[in-house]
Amino acid sequence: MATETHLSLSACETLDTQDPLRELRQHFSLPEGVIYLDGNSLGALPAATAGTLAHTVTEEWGKGLIGSWNHAGWFELPQRLGDRLARWIGAAPGEVVVTDGTSINLYKVLFAAISIAKKSYADCRNSQKSCKNIILTERDSFPTDLYIAQGLCAQHGFELRCVEAEELAPALTPDVAVLLLTHVNYRTGAMHDMAAVTAAAHAIGALAVWDLAHSAGAVPVDLNAANADFAVGCTYKYLNGGPGAPAFLWVHTRHVDAFNQPLSGWWGHADPFAFTLDYRPAAGVARYLCGTQPVLGLRAVACGLDVFDACLPLGGMDALRRKSLALTDAFIELVHQRCAGHGLALVTPRAALARGSQVSLTRRDPHDPTAPTGAYAIVQALIARGVVGDFRRGSGASHPDIMRFGFTPLYTRYTDVWHAVEHLRQVLELGEWRQPQFQGGHAVT
Ligand SMILES: *Cc1c(COP(=O)(O)O)cnc(C)c1O
Numbered sequence: 259m260a261t262e263t264h265l266s267l268s269a270c271e272t273l274d275t276q277d278p279l280r281e282l283r284q285h286f287s288l289p290e291g292v293i294y295l296d297g298n299s300l301g302a303l304p305a306a307t308a309g310t311l312a313h314t315v316t317e318e319w320g321k322g323l324i325g326s327w328n329h330a331g332w333f334e335l336p337q338r339l340g341d342r343l344a345r346w347i348g349a350a351p352g353e354v355v356v357t358d359g360t361s362i363n364l365y366k367v368l369f370a371a372i373s374i375a376k377k378s379y380a381d382c383r384n385s386q387k388s389c390k391n392i393i394l395t396e397r398d399s400f401p402t403d404l405y406i407a408q409g410l411c412a413q414h415g416f417e418l419r420c421v422e423a424e425e426l427a428p429a430l431t432p433d434v435a436v437l438l439l440t441h442v443n444y445r446t447g448a449m450h451d452m453a454a455v456t457a458a459a460h461a462i463g464a465l466a467v468w469d470l471a472h473s474a475g476a477v478p479v480d481l482n483a484a485n486a487d488f489a490v491g492c493t494y495k496y497l498n499g500g501p502g503a504p505a506f507l508w509v510h511t512r513h514v515d516a517f518n519q520p521l522s523g524w525w526g527h528a529d530p531f532a533f534t535l536d537y538r539p540a541a542g543v544a545r546y547l548c549g550t551q552p553v554l555g556l557r558a559v560a561c562g563l564d565v566f567d568a569c570l571p572l573g574g575m576d577a578l579r580r581k582s583l584a585l586t587d588a589f590i591e592l593v594h595q596r597c598a599g600h601g602l603a604l605v606t607p608r609a610a611l612a613r614g615s616q617v618s619l620t621r622r623d624p625h626d627p628t629a630p631t632g633a634y635a636i637v638q639a640l641i642a643r644g645v646v647g648d649f650r651r652g653s654g655a656s657h658p659d660i661m662r663f664g665f666t667p668l669y670t671r672y673t674d675v676w677h678a679v680e681h682l683r684q685v686l687e688l689g690e691w692r693q694p695q696f697q698g699g700h701a702v703t
Contacts, residue, residue, distance in 0.1 A: 265591055270672035273588075278572050279581055283669040285565045286498075293674045293681075295647045298444075298472060298616045298664025301498030307561040314557045335556040336525075336547055340506060342563045343497075346575065347470060347489065348480030349508050355543050356559055357551055360471060360492050360505040361402045366519045366546055367488035367507060368393070368407060368438065371465045372414050373518035375435035378463070390463070391416045394430065395438045396423050398445055398657065403469055407438055422656075423448065427458060434464045441479065442472035442614030445650050445660050447606040449477060449614045453484040460485070471495060474506070475566060476582065476615040476666075478575050481508055488513070496615065496666060498562035504555050507546050514543055523548035565668060581667035582615040585675055589617050589663060592679040599624065600686040605660060616664040620652075633659035634703070638696035639685045645678045649703045 274280060287305045288294060294302055318330040327333045340354030347354070357363070372393075379390040393407050397420040407418045421429045423443070430437065437459040442449045456466040466484075470491030473479050475498075481489055489508040493499035517539045524530045525547035528538045539545035569578060590604060605618040621636065623629035637649040652658040663678070685691050 264595070265588055265676070267673065267676050270588070270676040273584070273672040277581065277672070279569065279577055279667055280671075282565060282569060282572070283671070285568060286669045288669060291644050293645045293678050295645065295663040295665065295670070295674075295678060297498070297666035297669075298476070298495055298614075298662065299648055300501060301495055301562065301666065302669060303500070304498055304561045304565055306564060307500065307558050310557055310561050311554055314554060319553075332553045332556075335553065335560075336504075336551055337544060339556060339559050339563065340543070342560075342567075343474070343493075343506055344508075346479070346566060347474055347491070347506075347508065348478075348482050348484070350482065353511065353514075353543055354506055354508045355546055356493065356504050356506045356556060357547050358505060358507075359502070360469070360490055361406055362521070362548075363490040363505050363507040363546075364403060364406045364467075364469065365410065366521055367467055367490055367509065368410050368436065369520040370509070370513065370516075370518040371436045371467050371488055372410060372416060374465060374513065374516065376414070379435070390433055390435045392419050392431075392434045393417070393436045393438055394419050394421070394426070394434045394464070396426065396440070396443070397421060398423065398443055399438070399440055400444045400469065400471065403438060403440065426455070430458055430462050430464065432462055434459070434462060436465050436467055438467045438469070440469040440471065442477060442616075444472055445605070445618060445657075445662075447472075447614045447616040447618050447662075449473075449607075449612055451611070452479070452481075452486065456484045456486050470506075472614050472616070476578075478579055482510075486510065493559045493562060496664075497559070498565065498668075499559035500555065500562070502555065503559050503562075504552060507543070509543055509546065514545075515541065517545060519546050521548040525549055525551065569668065578667045582665055583610050585665040585667060585670055585672065586613070586615065586617050588672060588675045589665065589679065592676065593617075593619065593682065596679055596683045597686055602686075605658075615666065616662055618650075619661045619663075620658040621661070622658075631659045632691055633661050635691040635693075635696040636682070636685055637661050637703075638698075639691040639693070640678075640681055642696070643681045643685070645681045647678075651703070 287303045318326040336355045336357045339356035341351040344354045411418050459466040465487040468489040474491045475496035494503040522537045526545040528540045601622045601624040607613045621631045634649045647663040650660045
């Protein structure tokens with residue numbers, strides 16, 4: 259329905275009334291007059307979070323004091339939340355922890371992957387076969403993933419090889435030890451076939467490490483079915499855990515008890531309160547914990563997961579994905595119909611299987627291809643109208659500036675999509691984005 263040629267406002271209203279997930283929007287506290295299309299960067303505030311945090315502060319901390327580590331269940335939060343998150347990423351309970359940040363978790367799992375590769379190919383320097391010391395990734399990876407990999411390469415004598423997405427298959431040569439990929443690309447919204455790519459990595463003896471920052475809570479993920487090796491991801495994007503919320507980490511059971519995470523802190527110890535002299539890793543994924551965890555942040559993650567629990571009786575991830583695709587289809591179609599002639603182009607793959615829950619657009623001046631894209635200013639002009647998307651700077655002709663629009667099926671309505679495109683049409687038609695106040699730079703884009 260969403261892809262029919264003329265999607266009217268009244269058709270969108272009908273889709274909203276018939277939406278099996280429509281009641282989930284009430285689980286969020288959204289400001290009046292804002293169409294929020296940036297839940298892929300910072301998820302919206304669940305309505306329960308403020309009260310839960312207030313309770314955690316005044317009751318559990320204020321009155322329970324240190325006893326709350328036991329009595330309020332603070333101590334087990336990383337594992338308990340991991341168990342709850344597991345079903346949304348195709349993991350089993352006991353395989354996931356919610357802890358630290360994505361960058362730090364990536365450091366841990368990438369270190370582990372490198373250690374495993376080194377152990378398997380320890381003799382390569384003395385043998386004829388070429389050394390297996392390459393981390394292969396995409397040039398368009400989120401920069402922190404590249405930076406963390408660069409840091410580890412420098413420490414381990416490895417080399418980071420960055421290629422374009424379409425060159426990944428031929429770049430999987432026998433010297434590749436680790437394939438590090440973001441499942442859904444943060445710029446383009448393109449999604450990899452996790453099972454197929456993991457199998458291709460395994461076929462050359464490489465390990466597959468997945469970043470699920472733009473996948474968890476947004477698209478179906480099945481880490482175990484894909485036979486992946488390691489995964490990390492954020493909870494502050496589609497999972498609505500709040501700014502800087504603790505991230506998650508998953509390790510396949512075949513690797514988890516080989517101890518090789520580098521941050522061997524006391525929370526990952528088999529018996530932290532034994533206060534023994536020597537480090538002894540806990541069994542399972544708990545060994546990937548490091549130090550004392552941010553309880554307030556973890557409590558907020560729980561509120562985000564509560565909304566996903568409420569989604570289960572309404573169809574769970576299947577229903578979320580169905581609506582997400584319908585919303586993104588509607589946006590793509592409406593931009594095509596109503597914003598033609600303004601030089602916009604779709605960066606996100608059109609095929610449903612090949613994209614996540616965001617749509618990325620670029621712009622090129624239809625009269626002067628060398629003119630600035632205006633992407634930043636268009637996003638700013640939209641924000642001034644209450645339509646919040648974001649901008650990601652490009653790096654040359656094949657990686658242009660991008661306008662990103664995230665569609666979170668938990669709270670986005672079809673009418674929001676319609677109005678967002680109408681605002682975009684007006685911003686372009688009226689040349690509103692050319693106004694000086696939209697040209698300036700903020701620290702966070
Ligand atoms: C958002 C994002 C991150 C963020 O990492 P932090 O440590 O939370 O800052 C990492 N990787 C990808 C792919 C992302 O999209």
